[in-house]
Structures are given as structure tokens and as C-alpha cells.
Amino acid sequence: MTTVLEAKNINKYFRKPVLFHVIKDVSFRVEKGEFASIMGKSGCGKSTLLYILSTMDTDYEGELFLNDELVTGQSRQYLSYLRNKHIGFVFQFHYLLSEFSVLENVMLPAKKLAEKSFEEIEHSAMEKLKMLNIDHLGRKRASRISGGEKQRVAIARALINDPSIIMGDEPTGNLDSYNAENVFNIFKQLSDEKGLSLLVVTHDEDFASNTDRIIQMGDGRILS
Amino acid sequence: MTNWKVILNIAKTHLLTKIKQTSTAALGVTFGIGAYITLVCFMTGLNGMLDDLILNQTPHVHIYNEIEPSKEQPIALYDEFKNSFNVVHSIKPKLTQKKIHNALPIIKYLEEDENVRGVLPQVKTQIFYIAGSIELGGNLTGINPIDEERLFNMGDYIVEGSAEALQNTDNGILLGIGIAEKMSLHVGDRIQISPISGEVFPLKIVGFYQSGIADLDAIQSFTNVKSVQRILGEAENYITDINVKLHDIEQAVPLSKKIEQQFNLKAIDIKTANAQFETGTTIRNLITYAVSITLLIVAGFGIYNILNMLIYEKMNDIAILKATGFSGKDVQLIFMSQAMIIGFVGGILGLAIGLGLASFISTIPFQTEALPTVETYPVNIQPLFFIIGFTFAMLSTFLAGYLPSKKAKKIDPVRIIRGQ
Ligand SMILES: Nc1ncnc2c1ncn2[C@@H]1O[C@H](COP(=O)(O)OP(=O)(O)OP(=O)(O)O)[C@@H](O)[C@H]1O
Ligand SMILES: [Mg+2]
Numbered sequence: 187m188t189t190v191l192e193a194k195n196i197n198k199y200f201r202k203p204v205l206f207h208v209i210k211d212v213s214f215r216v217e218k219g220e221f222a223s224i225m226g227k228s229g230c231g232k233s234t235l236l237y238i239l240s241t242m243d244t245d246y247e248g249e250l251f252l253n254d255e256l257v258t259g260q261s262r263q264y265l266s267y268l269r270n271k272h273i274g275f276v277f278q279f280h281y282l283l284s285e286f287s288v289l290e291n292v293m294l295p296a297k298k299l300a301e302k303s304f305e306e307i308e309h310s311a312m313e314k315l316k317m318l319n320i321d322h323l324g325r326k327r328a329s330r331i332s333g334g335e336k337q338r339v340a341i342a343r344a345l346i347n348d349p350s351i352i353m354g355d356e357p358t359g360n361l362d363s364y365n366a367e368n369v370f371n372i373f374k375q376l377s378d379e380k381g382l383s384l385l386v387v388t389h390d391e392d393f394a395s396n397t398d399r400i401i402q403m404g405d406g407r408i409l410s
Numbered sequence: 411m412t413n414w415k416v417i418l419n420i421a422k423t424h425l426l427t428k429i430k431q432t433s434t435a436a437l438g439v440t441f442g443i444g445a446y447i448t449l450v451c452f453m454t455g456l457n458g459m460l461d462d463l464i465l466n467q468t469p470h471v472h473i474y475n476e477i478e479p480s481k482e483q484p485i486a487l488y489d490e491f492k493n494s495f496n497v498v499h500s501i502k503p504k505l506t507q508k509k510i511h512n513a514l515p516i517i518k519y520l521e522e523d524e525n526v527r528g529v530l531p532q533v534k535t536q537i538f539y540i541a542g543s544i545e546l547g548g549n550l551t552g553i554n555p556i557d558e559e560r561l562f563n564m565g566d567y568i569v570e571g572s573a574e575a576l577q578n579t580d581n582g583i584l585l586g587i588g589i590a591e592k593m594s595l596h597v598g599d600r601i602q603i604s605p606i607s608g609e610v611f612p613l614k615i616v617g618f619y620q621s622g623i624a625d626l627d628a629i630q631s632f633t634n635v636k637s638v639q640r641i642l643g644e645a646e647n648y649i650t651d652i653n654v655k656l657h658d659i660e661q662a663v664p665l666s667k668k669i670e671q672q673f674n675l676k677a678i679d680i681k682t683a684n685a686q687f688e689t690g691t692t693i694r695n696l697i698t699y700a701v702s703i704t705l706l707i708v709a710g711f712g713i714y715n716i717l718n719m720l721i722y723e724k725m726n727d728i729a730i731l732k733a734t735g736f737s738g739k740d741v742q743l744i745f746m747s748q749a750m751i752i753g754f755v756g757g758i759l760g761l762a763i764g765l766g767l768a769s770f771i772s773t774i775p776f777q778t779e780a781l782p783t784v785e786t787y788p789v790n791i792q793p794l795f796f797i798i799g800f801t802f803a804m805l806s807t808f809l810a811g812y813l814p815s816k817k818a819k820k821i822d823p824v825r826i827i828r829g830q
Pocket of ligand 1: 200202203206208227228229230231232233234235828
């Protein structure tokens with residue numbers, strides 16, 4: 187089995203307002219096709235860890251590997267490229283560009299990557315929207331759809347470049363149980379059929395219990 | 411690798427959704443550039459007109475015999491007082507002729523110089539215009555009318571008649587308009603003139619001369635060189651002034667120095683004669699640029715402000731873009747291109763408005779006694795001004811956009827995402 191993501195002895199400190207050791211010597215790996223969830227008390231450092239793993243936060247100690255390639259210490263320019271190509275991120279809150287249409291929001295990372303033609307990108311964006319039951323919203327402005335719909339658009343956007351791994355910070359937090367289950371099923375399907383790796387922070391016991399592995403966090407450490 | 415299509419598309423969307431602020435910023439640039447173009451076209455037009463007024467009719471080098479006291483007084487020649495301190499009171503100017511000695515060979519010599527465009531001899535003399543029992547003092551200058559027209563735009567100052575008519579009329583006179591008005595004379599009439607030495611000569615009026623300087627027009631008239639020589643009873647080599655026009659005005663100073671040394675004559679170059687003139691031109695240019703730069707700085711602050719505000723409003727967008735794989739440089743380029751688009755659109759509009767205003771000014775009637783050939787306000791529309799104006803617009807918007815976009819580049823997405 188190949189390893190998609192590996193963290194080795196990650197430590198992080200917040201220096202303000204007082205020195206605070208948030209992440210304490212965290213090491214773990216996510217294999218290809220694995221669907222892992224992270225659980226833990228509020229404030230134990232889940233989001234902080236996820237920002238480090240997503241390469242957005244570079245202020246940490248330890249080593250991070252993505253597809254067996256050392257990510258720690260790379261230039262910001264290159265990290266941007268890695269995020270664009272290999273990592274799909276779904277935020278705790280739905281983050282969309284409110285002035286663009288739903289379709290444009292989904293297409294943007296692919297346009298940035300510029301590996302496919304416009305038609306191909308549009309086609310695959312429509313497919314992702316269809317998969318999430320929101321294809322009818324494609325032409326709508328992103329600011330004019332409901333919270334749950336926004337969350338699904340964000341998931342479609344995270345999938346657009348067929349990344350190696352999807353990271354989610356409570357991606358179903360704003361969804362009703364029907365749609366939460368739908369999103370879970372899509373994730374599960376992608377991991378089973380397409381070999382997509384997932385690392386999802388969640389407070390939802392049901393959600394977590396159906397994933398391949400639960401990583402328990404407490405006070406900045408991995409408990410199990 | 412920069413994906414311009416995506417970046418420009420995002421910039422465009424941002425600008426279009428904030429069309430009010432965007433157009434305000436662009437209008438600032440438009441006014442700055444419009445004012446610059448209008449001002450610079452008008453001011454340089456004015457400069458050009460004043461240049462024409464003075465420089466075109468002024469010879470580049472004017473050669474004549476100055477009446478001045480001898481630098482060496484006779485006592486200096488006397489050996490016995492050589493070692494003593496001599497004081498000479500009441501020095502009188504040396505008695506010399508006004509005539510330039512060897513004028514014709516000098517003219518020939520100058521004509522062979524490759525820097526020289528033309529050499530024109532003149533004969534100046536004082537005369538009286540006689541009307542009945544009244545005698546009006548004045549100047550009569552003998553010229554070669556056609557050459558004067560060619561080299562010194564004499565034709566611009568002939569309000570009736572022509573240089574050809576003077577050239578072709580024996581004993582013709584081109585009368586100063588002031589004299590004509592005083593004596594109620596018309597073209598075709600005859601006028602009596604008399605040189606200081608007495609005799610009276612009738613001359614036929616072939617035209618009127620108006621320089622725009624009233625004092626001059628009340629005394630100055632022109633005739634052929636030959637006619638003056640005849641009136642004065644002098645030979646063909648009697649020349650009092652030589653006017654030189656050069657190909658390059660910068661050569662005036664060295665040439666006049668050379669002539670003074672070589673021929674022991676007075677040679678005044680145009681720079682010395684019109685030193686105060688350049689100051690006026692410089693100051694007008696200074697005003698033009700000071701006003702335009704001020705306007706552009708104001709416009710620049712407008713852009714700076716609006717971009718800062720836009721970046722503040724778009725914090726979320728910036729964080730999302732960065733999280734989904736846009737680099738800091740991409741984000742900076744997005745905001746830089748917004749500034750440049752504002753500068754480009756505002757600049758082009760400004761050029762158009764400037765061109766419109768300048769063209770409009772050039773149609774406004776502007777008539778003045780002093781400038782007989784000018785009918786509308788002088789405007790000098792040059793492609794160079796438009797290039798400068800456009801560069802100005804792009805440069806100022808670049809500077810105004812640089813700092814805010816740099817800030818956008820540095821925004822940490824994690825902080826924004828946490829902040830929500
Ligand atoms: N910028 C910061 N400066 C200092 N301390 C911070 C900062 N951001 C977060 N923290 C602290 O770090 C700890 C971990 O925060 P984090 O957001 O990772 O928690 P979490 O596990 O995601 O919680 P939740 O489940 O509520 O989202 C918290 O105690 C928080 O107070
Ligand atoms: Mg969190």
C-alpha cells in the first residue's frame with residue numbers, strides 16, 4: 187500500500203498571547219484509499235493540525251510528506267501548486283467566492299491548474315455538481331444559495347482536480363441528516379471506487395464510526 | 411507559471427461587482443490625464459506661438475558696427491606715461507561709420523559656411539515721413555524682401571500687399587501700419603520721405619507692415635536695399651547690418667564669437683538677445699507638469715484607497731484562493747491587474763478627453779492686434795504628449811496598486827479561515 191500523507195513528529199506552538207504547545211509530537215500516516223476521521227474535544231487542536239497537513243500553515247516543527255515527497259521547507263509557490271493539484275480542502279464553514287457563479291467556483295482550481303481545456307473542466311464540474319444533487323444551481327450566484335448547498339459546492343470544488351487526498355474540517359457540520367448521509371456516501375464511494383484518501387475532522391459519532399479508521403485526539407496528542 | 415486568463419477573469423469580476431468605486435477611481439485618472447493633455451497642448455502651443463513671434467523674426471546672429479568708445483585711449487600710446495596712472499574724463503565714442511567695412515566679402519564668406527542657412531544684408535537709416543508741413547521721424551530699412559520672407563517670415567507681418575510687390579517695385583515702400591493710420595495713407599498712394607541729409611524722395615506704397623508692437627509700427631518701414639542706397643547716395647557696398655539664419659540655433663553663440671574676433675564687428679547671437687525668453691518657456695512647462703502631477707497624485711491616492719478597501723472586503727476571497735492553490739503572487743497579480751485596468755481605462759478616457767478639449771480650444775477665436783496671423787487659440791497636439799500621458803497613468807496606478815497588492819500577497823489564509 188502506498189502512503190499518501192505522512193506526518194512525523196509534528197509540534198506546533200502558539201507564541202501569542204502566551205507560549206502554548208498546541209500540537210504535541212503528532213505522527214501518523216494516511217494510506218491510499220483510506221477514509222480516516224479525526225475526533226476529539228473542542229479545542230484539542232484538530233483544526234490546527236489540519237491546517238498544517240494542508241500545507242497552508244508552515245509554522246511548525248517536524249516533517250510532512252505528501253505522496254512520499256518531503257513537503258516541509260518547500261517554497262510557498264510550490265506549496266500552492268501542491269495544494270492545487272493534490273489536496274482538496276473542505277472548510278468548517280462554507281467558503282465560496284460570493285460574486286462568482288456556483289459553476290465558476292467549482293471550476294476555479296482546475297482553471298488555475300490549467301491541465302485541461304475549458305470544456306473538459308466545465309464538463310467535469312457539472313458532473314461533480316450532479317453527483318452532489320446540486321447541478322440545477324450551476325448558474326446561480328454563490329451568495330444566493332443556502333448554507334447546506336454552499337457546503338456541497340465546496341465539496342465539488344475540492345474534488346475538481348481529482349486530488350490525492352481530501353481534508354475536511356467538519357464538512358457535514360451544516361447539513362441536515364439526509365444530506366450529511368449523502369455526503370458521507372459520496373466520500374465513501376470515492377474512497378472505495380476511485381482510491382481517494384480522506385481525512386475528515388468530525389464531531390458526528392455516526393459519521394466517524396462508518397469510516398475506515400478513527401484518530402482520537404486529546405490535548406494536542408493522538409490518543410489512538 | 412502564471413495563468414493570466416484566470417487572474418484577469420477574477421480581476422474583472424471584482425471590478426464589475428464594484429463598478430461604482432471602480433469608475434470613481436478611473437475617473438480620477440481620467441481627470442489627471444485629461445488635464446495634463448489639455449494643459450500641455452495649450453501651453454506648448456502658446457510657447458510655440460511666442461517663439462514664432464520673437465524667434466522667427468529675430469536673426470540668429472546679427473552683425474553690425476557698434477558705436478562705442480575706444481578701449482584704448484590715445485594716452486596709452488604715449489610712452490612717457492606708460493608707467494603712470496592715467497585718468498581720462500568725458501570719453502566720447504569713437505567716430506566710426508555705420509557701414510560695415512567689406513560687407514560684401516563677409517556675406518560671401520558667411521554664405522560658404524555650412525551651418526548657415528542664409529545671410530541677409532540690410533541698410534538701416536533714419537528718415538522723416540513728410541506730410542504737408544509735418545515731419546514724422548522714423549526708420550527705413552533696406553531689405554531683400556523675398557529672402558526676408560523666406561528666412562524670417564516677413565510675410566506674416568505684411569497685412570496688405572506682399573513681399574513680391576516690394577521686390578518688384580522700384581522705389582516702393584512697405585509702410586508701418588501706424589504711420590499709414592496717422593497719415594491716412596492707402597496702398598498705391600505715394601509718400602514723401604527725406605533722409606537726415608535733406609533731399610525729398612517720393613516712394614510708392616506697396617503694402618503695410620504690422621509687427622504687433624505698436625511703437626515699432628509707428629516708425630518702421632521697409633524698402634529695397636538698392637532704394638535706400640540711392641536715397642542715401644551711397645554705393646552698392648553700403649551695408650549697415652548683416653542678419654544670419656542658421657540651420658541649428660545652437661551654433662549661434664560660437665559663430666557670433668568667431669565673427670566678432672575675425673572681423674572686429676559686433677555680433678549678437680539670439681540667445682543673448684532673448685535670454686529672458688527661455689525663462690518664460692521653462693516656467694510655463696513647469697506649471698503644466700506641476701499641475702498634472704498633482705492631479706495624478708490625487709488620482710493615485712484614490713486608487714490606493716479603493717484598492718485597500720477592496721482588499722479588506724475581499725479577505726475571504728483571498729483566503730479561499732490561497733487555500734485552493736493560488737499562490738501569493740497570483741493574488742498580488744489579481745489586485746495589480748485591477749489597478750492597471752483602472753489606470754488603463756481611466757488613462758485612455760483621459761487621453762480622449764484631453765484630445766477633445768485641446769481640439770475644442772483650437773477652434774475658439776483668439777484675435778489680437780499684437781498677433782496678426784493668429785486667429786484661434788494656439789494648440790500644439792503632439793503624439794509624444796499622449797505617450798507621456800499614458801505612461802504617466804500606468805505608472806501612477808502601478809505605484810498606487812503596488813502596496814495594497816503586496817499586502818494581499820502576504821495575507822495568511824489560516825488566520826482568515828480561523829477568524830470566521
Ligand atoms: N491564533 C491562535 N493563537 C493562540 N491560540 C490559538 C490560536 N488559534 C487557536 N488557538 C488555540 O489552540 C487550540 C486548538 O484550536 P483548534 O481550532 O485547533 O481546536 P479544534 O480542535 O479545531 O476545536 P473545535 O472542535 O472547536 O473546532 C485552542 O485551545 C485554541 O484556543
Ligand atoms: Mg476546529
